[in-house]
Structures are given as structure tokens and as C-alpha cells.
Amino acid sequence: MLQLICPHCHAPLSNVDRQWSCPAGHSYDQARQGYLNLLLVQFKNSKQPGDTPQMLACRQAFLDAGHYQPVSDAINQLFAETSPQTLLDMGCGEGYYIERLASALPDTAIGGFDISKDAIIKACRRSRSIRWMVASSARLPVADQSLDAALSVFSPWSADECLRTVKPGGRVLIVGPHGDHLLALRERLYDQIHPTPALIKSLPDGLRIASEQTLRYPLQLTGEDMGNLIGMTPHGVRSRPERQQAIAEQGIDGLEVAMQMIMLERC
Numbered sequence: 001m002l003q004l005i006c007p008h009c010h011a012p013l014s015n016v017d018r019q020w021s022c023p024a025g026h027s028y029d030q031a032r033q034g035y036l037n038l039l040l041v042q043f044k045n046s047k048q049p050g051d052t053p054q055m056l057a058c059r060q061a062f063l064d065a066g067h068y069q070p071v072s073d074a075i076n077q078l079f080a081e082t083s084p085q086t087l088l089d090m091g092c093g094e095g096y097y098i099e100r101l102a103s104a105l106p107d108t109a110i111g112g113f114d115i116s117k118d119a120i121i122k123a124c125r126r127s128r129s130i131r132w133m134v135a136s137s138a139r140l141p142v143a144d145q146s147l148d149a150a151l152s153v154f155s156p157w158s159a160d161e162c163l164r165t166v167k168p169g170g171r172v173l174i175v176g177p178h179g180d181h182l183l184a185l186r187e188r189l190y191d192q193i194h195p196t197p198a199l200i201k202s203l204p205d206g207l208r209i210a211s212e213q214t215l216r217y218p219l220q221l222t223g224e225d226m227g228n229l230i231g232m233t234p235h236g237v238r239s240r241p242e243r244q245q246a247i248a249e250q251g252i253d254g255l256e257v258a259m260q261m262i263m264l265e266r267c
Contacts, residue, residue: 002086002111002131003143007038012143033124035132038141039115050116056094058231060122063096065225071259072097074215075151075173076104078263082171084108084148090137091115091155095123095130098151102130113141140165149173163206166266171210174199178214178258185229185255188247189239199260210265219255223248 004013006022013020018030030036039049051059062068075097079087085108089098092112102110111131114120123132135141137152140161147166150157153175162172179196186193203209221229226248230236236244 001109002088003146004036004038004131004133004141005143007040007135007139007141033121034128035117035120035124035134037117037134038113039134039136050114050119051093053118055232055236056116056119056122058228058236060094060096062225062228062232063094065228067219067221067225067229068096068257069100070217071153071175071215071257072100074213074259074261075153075175076101078173078211078261079108079149079151079171080104082149084171086110086147087149087151088112088140088142088147088165090140090150090152090157092123092132093119093153093155095119095126095132097153098123098130099126101151102127111142137161151175159204159207162264163204163266168266170266172207172264172266174260174262174264176260178216178260180216180256180258182219182229182255182257184252185247186235188252189230189235189243200262200264203264206267207264208267209262211263213261215257215259215261217257219257221251221255223251226251 006013006026008026009024011022011024013022019027021027028036087108087110089112092098092114095112098112113133113135115136117134120132120134133141137156138158142165144164145167148170150162150166150172166172176199177196230244
């Protein structure tokens with residue numbers, strides 16, 4: 001069971017029915033959809049933080065079509081090797097990866113959060129067995145050294161918060177783009193390609209790289225799928241609409257997924 005904490009005072013949260021509270025008297029009502037909102041208003045960076053509803057709809061359609069299932073399968077395999085008792089997805093979006101992970105690890109207590117309430121509402125429709133929350137990766141909603149594992153897929157994460165919440169010997173899996181990821185698409189969308197930032201620039205004492213791999217495979221997409229791929233990413237707003245339309249109509253040769261998967265261990 002995940003050990004949730006109060007976002008105000010960091011004391012343990014306990015629940016009766018759909019109300020969660022801490023010893024100091026701070027309380028939080030579980031929404032009818034099943035999620036718990038632990039993101040305080042002063043820590044929001046906008047009225048509706050996170051991805052837009054349009055981006056979420058595109059991402060859900062693209063992921064549910066199975067185009068990133070090899071990524072999900074690789075994540076499941078890496079965690080199956082350690083069989084964690086507790087796991088938190090830091091920025092779960094609409095819940096595709098964590099729902100499949102929960103099926104692969106039926107004995108693991110799993111929670112997922114996102115800063116976007118719209119994303120979490122979509123995630124709640126996937127599973128009622130996962131503890132869904134609105135929260136921020138800068139302030140993980142769980143107790144000190146209470147996690148066996150944590151996951152971040154294309155999401156911001158805090159090394160300091162992982163050090164606080166993950167048990168010694170626990171694992172943190174960071175998944176994000178290699179420099180070659182969707183390179184053929186980016187070359188068609190932009191006149192100049194900017195280098196992909198390093199997935200991990202530096203690590204503090206207490207975290208070490210346990211394993212590292214790059215998952216590669218070709219991607220064949222219909223025009224609709226290509227539109228969803230562009231629309232689920234910042235490319236949908238950063239690139240020119242006429243280029244997006246041309247790509248959806250003509251397709252792209254040599255499109256490749258290239259995902260870095262770095263497993264960290266808490267020392």
C-alpha cells in the first residue's frame with residue numbers, strides 16, 4: 001500500500017470512505033471519478049497545468065493503437081526482474097504505461113500521478129485498482145523511503161525527491177528520447193534540428209546507473225496515426241500546420257522509435 005502524505009504538512013494521510021486527512025486536520029475529498037487531488041493551488045504554474053485536452057486525446061489514440069507497446073513491454077520486463085512491492089509513476093499522463101504495468105505486476109501496489117487533472121480523469125477510466133492522484137513531481141505525494149520503485153516516461157522528475165522517497169536498493173526507471181528518436185519526422189517538420197537534451201545530465205550522491213539501453217524499432221503509420229503522433233507532442237504547436245498536413249498525406253520513410261531507458265538504483 002502506498003504511504004500518502006499531506007501536501008501541506010507532509011504528515012501521513014489516512015482515509016475513511018472517500019475523505020483523506022492528516023493528524024493536523026488537513027483533509028482532501030476523493031473525486032467521484034476516483035482520483036485524489038494533492039496539488040496545492042500555490043504550486044500550480046497555470047490554471048490548467050500540464051498537457052492540453054487535445055494533446056491528451058491524440059496521445060490516448062496513438063498509444064491505444066499500440067505504436068509504443070514495445071516501450072511498455074520493455075518497462076514491464078525491467079520491473080518484473082525486481083518485483084517491487086510499491087511503485088509510483090511520476091507523470092503518468094492518461095495512464096497507458098502504468099495500466100499495462102499493473103497487469104504485469106498484479107502483486108505490486110501502484111500509484112500514478114500527473115499535474116494535469118484532465119489526464120488523471122482519463123486515467124481513472126482505465127483502472128480502479130491504481131491509486132490515481134493530481135500532484136507534482138517536484139513534491140512527490142508519498143512518505144520518505146516508502147517506495148520500492150518509481151517510473152518516469154517522458155516526464156519531469158526530481159532526483160532529490162527520488163532520494164527522499166525511494167528505499168535504499170530501490171529502482172528508478174527514466175525513459176525518454178534518444179537523439180535519433182523520430183528524427184525523420186523532425187527533419188521534415190523543421191528547417192533546423194536542435195540536439196536532444198541528455199536524459200540525465202548529472203546524478204547526486206545516492207543514485208547510480210544500474211543499467212542503460214536504447215530501444216529501437218521502425219514505425220509505420222497511417223495519416224491519422226501520424227496526425228495523432230504530431231498532435232500529442234509539442235511539435236503540434238511548434239511546427240507549421242502546412243508541413244504537418246503534408247506529412248500526414250505523404251507519410252515518412254525511415255521513421256524510427258529510439259528510446260533511452262536508464263535504470264537508477266538508490267544507494
